[in-house]
Amino acid sequence: MKTKSYWLKRIFLLYLPLVLIMIFILFPLYWTVRTSLMYEGDIVTLPIIYLPNPATFVNFVTAWDAVGFDMYFRNSLFVAMVSVVIITFFSIFTGYALSRFKFKGKNVFMFMMLTTQFLPAAMLIIPLFLIFGNMQLLDNHLSLIIINTTMQLSFNSILMRGFVSGIPIELEEAASIDGCSKIGAIFYTVIPLLLPGLVATAAFSFVGVWNEFLFAFMFMTSRTNFTLPIGLRMVIGEYVANHGLLAAGSIIALVPALLMFVYLQKHLVSGLAAGSVKG
Amino acid sequence: MDKSIKPSATSRKSGKKSLLEREDFLAYLFIAPPVLLITIFLFYPVANVFYHGFQHHNLMRPWVDGFAGFDNFVNIFTNDNVFRSSLVISLQWVVAQVSLQLIFGMIVALLLNNAFRLRGLVRTIMFYPWAISGVLTAMMWNMMYQQHVGVINAILLDFGIIESHIAWLANPDFVLGSVIIAGVWRGIPFFAIMILARLQTISADIYEASDVDGASSIQKFVHITLPHLKESIVLATLLRTVWEFNAVDLIMNLTNGGPARLTTTLTMYIVNTAVTDQNFGYGSALATVSFIILLLFAIIYLKASKFGQEE
Numbered sequence: 001m002k003t004k005s006y007w008l009k010r011i012f013l014l015y016l017p018l019v020l021i022m023i024f025i026l027f028p029l030y031w032t033v034r035t036s037l038m039y040e041g042d043i044v045t046l047p048i049i050y051l052p053n054p055a056t057f058v059n060f061v062t063a064w065d066a067v068g069f070d071m072y073f074r075n076s077l078f079v080a081m082v083s084v085v086i087i088t089f090f091s092i093f094t095g096y097a098l099s100r101f102k103f104k105g106k107n108v109f110m111f112m113m114l115t116t117q118f119l120p121a122a123m124l125i126i127p128l129f130l131i132f133g134n135m136q137l138l139d140n141h142l143s144l145i146i147i148n149t150t151m152q153l154s155f156n157s158i159l160m161r162g163f164v165s166g167i168p169i170e171l172e173e174a175a176s177i178d179g180c181s182k183i184g185a186i187f188y189t190v191i192p193l194l195l196p197g198l199v200a201t202a203a204f205s206f207v208g209v210w211n212e213f214l215f216a217f218m219f220m221t222s223r224t225n226f227t228l229p230i231g232l233r234m235v236i237g238e239y240v241a242n243h244g245l246l247a248a249g250s251i252i253a254l255v256p257a258l259l260m261f262v263y264l265q266k267h268l269v270s271g272l273a274a275g276s277v278k279g
Numbered sequence: 280m281d282k283s284i285k286p287s288a289t290s291r292k293s294g295k296k297s298l299l300e301r302e303d304f305l306a307y308l309f310i311a312p313p314v315l316l317i318t319i320f321l322f323y324p325v326a327n328v329f330y331h332g333f334q335h336h337n338l339m340r341p342w343v344d345g346f347a348g349f350d351n352f353v354n355i356f357t358n359d360n361v362f363r364s365s366l367v368i369s370l371q372w373v374v375a376q377v378s379l380q381l382i383f384g385m386i387v388a389l390l391l392n393n394a395f396r397l398r399g400l401v402r403t404i405m406f407y408p409w410a411i412s413g414v415l416t417a418m419m420w421n422m423m424y425q426q427h428v429g430v431i432n433a434i435l436l437d438f439g440i441i442e443s444h445i446a447w448l449a450n451p452d453f454v455l456g457s458v459i460i461a462g463v464w465r466g467i468p469f470f471a472i473m474i475l476a477r478l479q480t481i482s483a484d485i486y487e488a489s490d491v492d493g494a495s496s497i498q499k500f501v502h503i504t505l506p507h508l509k510e511s512i513v514l515a516t517l518l519r520t521v522w523e524f525n526a527v528d529l530i531m532n533l534t535n536g537g538p539a540r541l542t543t544t545l546t547m548y549i550v551n552t553a554v555t556d557q558n559f560g561y562g563s564a565l566a567t568v569s570f571i572i573l574l575l576f577a578i579i580y581l582k583a584s585k586f587g588q589e590e
Contacts, residue, residue: 211412
């Protein structure tokens, strides 16, 4: 059945391109891991060494203890966690309203949420710097939590709408026959069934907030408040020749987002197609 | 739902629903948080940018602050060379990024739409750069682009493709291309995901029917696959164009707009004007111009592609 020409086609039109693209996609990650595990002396040796020998964790220890990545990590985690909780909570109700309710101005509201995807952070940094300045929130994580929530809420609400629509409405009707209020029905029947959607939304917003750079760069001024992206940028400035340290810092910043990605990737195709926004 | 028994005493008595049972009230309650946040922290700032564009507001030179009329805009269009060059670089940046990401994203999506072993794992590997931030992309590629200890030079030298070490991020001939390649690496998953989502909704029947008619693979791609993908491609391309036009994370951390402003896109220029020069008035005027350019582009693009108008 499977002829020689079938296999030739399979190899040249499927396996070979897959392997080549995968090498291109994986190489930067391999190189960063490789560099993070090497002594600086080995990194700058020519010809280039492709595998760390001997491998060392010294760069991670230095990055974490001496350079301040423990602090940056805690700050990033704090901002991300608080933002994710707020975003997820609000997106349940917004997504629910979009899925279940008919109301005047619904289209205007949808349009409003879509426009947020088109407003560049670069355009917003000047006025937001002034606004947060007036609110005494510069160099305060609260400003990052507020703006991250604002930027992420639209996409995640649209995502949540899809998850809510997947829950049969009969369940809420049954609950309200049993004497449950509308809000009660949401809490007792919808939210438990929404759990996979909740986790997916949380993971999506986590990646977005975790990776945010420009606002943090503009608003955080003291080192003790830096998040990981800003911390990394500072490392370039100060330890410009220390590749091992940069690589180790990169891995520290990369692992949480990558773990979230591995979890949410089964929602990625349906989720991004539903929301159609945010790269 | 109205047939259900109303539990609350008030609603039974008056025949009217209590506020918390009324759909429209609940709807407005539920959307209130995003509406407030978007209004205060996105729409008001945008209005503020438009306003500031007509002001002199420079943290470095506060003594000239005040109403500027059209000064900033006249300056931008008549004697700002950086604006002109940054616009050209933005154009090159966006066209290269979006077209390359689209081509490779499409290839990845078409490949992943086949059945083969370990597809789940392969898909995870293909999509992971989606979760990598612009700053991290810059870190990873910066290491590989190093002139002397960078792996890209080492490999190209080994294969005899180049003859001497190239300073990829400092050489005027290569710097923009180098940053673009790093950006493409990161952008492929977005297109692949959007296109794959659409591919999976094309029913196999259509292909089987065309097999019966003896259509070739290329004919099938042109006459079945591409038309089905059109909406997704138009939407993904528009979103990505806006996004790449506005993106600064990668450039800022890989080259900071240099050398000699060769990677200073318009958005990079706005950020530098705001952050480095702290010239908020001029930066706001630039942001306004950039906003209008994008808006015009989006309108023309959607009109030209007849988005949402077919069948």
